[in-house]
Amino acid sequence: MIRKAKMDDVRIIHGLLMNRQEHDGLVLPRSFSQLYSHLRDFFVVVEDDKVVGCCALNIIWDDLAEIRSLVVLPEYRGRKFGRKLLEAALSEAVTLGIYTVYTLTEQTGFFAHLGFEQTAMDGLNQKVWADCLNCTRFPDLCNEVAMVLHL
Template sequence: MTYLRKARIQDVKAIHALLMHHAAGGLLLPRSLSQLYNHIREFYVVDPDDGGPIKGCCALSIIWDELAEVRSLVVADDMQGLGWGRRLVEACVSEAVTLGLYKVFTLTYQAGFFRKQGFAEVAKDVLPQKVWADCINCPRFPDCDEVAMMIEL
């Protein structure tokens, strides 16, 4: 039985492999093993519970007062279309509410998917904390082609 759970340190290499596979296709930005070890507590994973590698992941990153980001969302090719992406985003949004964070954004190439989850497009200039915390170090800065989207809870 496949289920959703918080990530554990033992999941880092599997998360990394999943992210790198999809980053190679240009669907998201890669993350280093070091970044993943430092941020593992932010992640949820889809665990197939058969001893195999995780089949999906997503992280909720706190950016600022009342502002969080859903990032590193990926679902393995063989698990797409089964609702796991939606469940991963719901888990992150639920955690944001629990933490008192009522604005959640994402930078994505999958705007249609996030629109279905209740997110709406916003101008990137409403996210100055994100730009100076992360984007400034991105190889695509300042010519980012991701779509900024936000949900207010």
């Protein structure tokens, strides 16, 4: 089941994003403070009575949102949970009136399969760069590619 995240999920989401073994370092860790203030961005997937994945839709500007923090526990991958989480976030973007969604990712195959296209960072809002400037991986440790989907 996919649902919006609740306060009770925060520690589990934090664990999903902090545990490098679970995502091979492909998602950025988030502090509890960031998770509390962005809790409403998050969807979770519940299976076997536990949260096994998450995904966030972060609003950037009036016409742009970012897909962030998409992780499914390794033992639950390949069961469409990643797709369903992403689709829930995209559906929310449309409900909000946002029709362009991007992600910064090393998982280009997954996102391309679901309709995203590679794009130049320069084409995105300047706020994206502001986030990059504050990232611990910027610039030398970053291998992420910008991908965009027009809904």
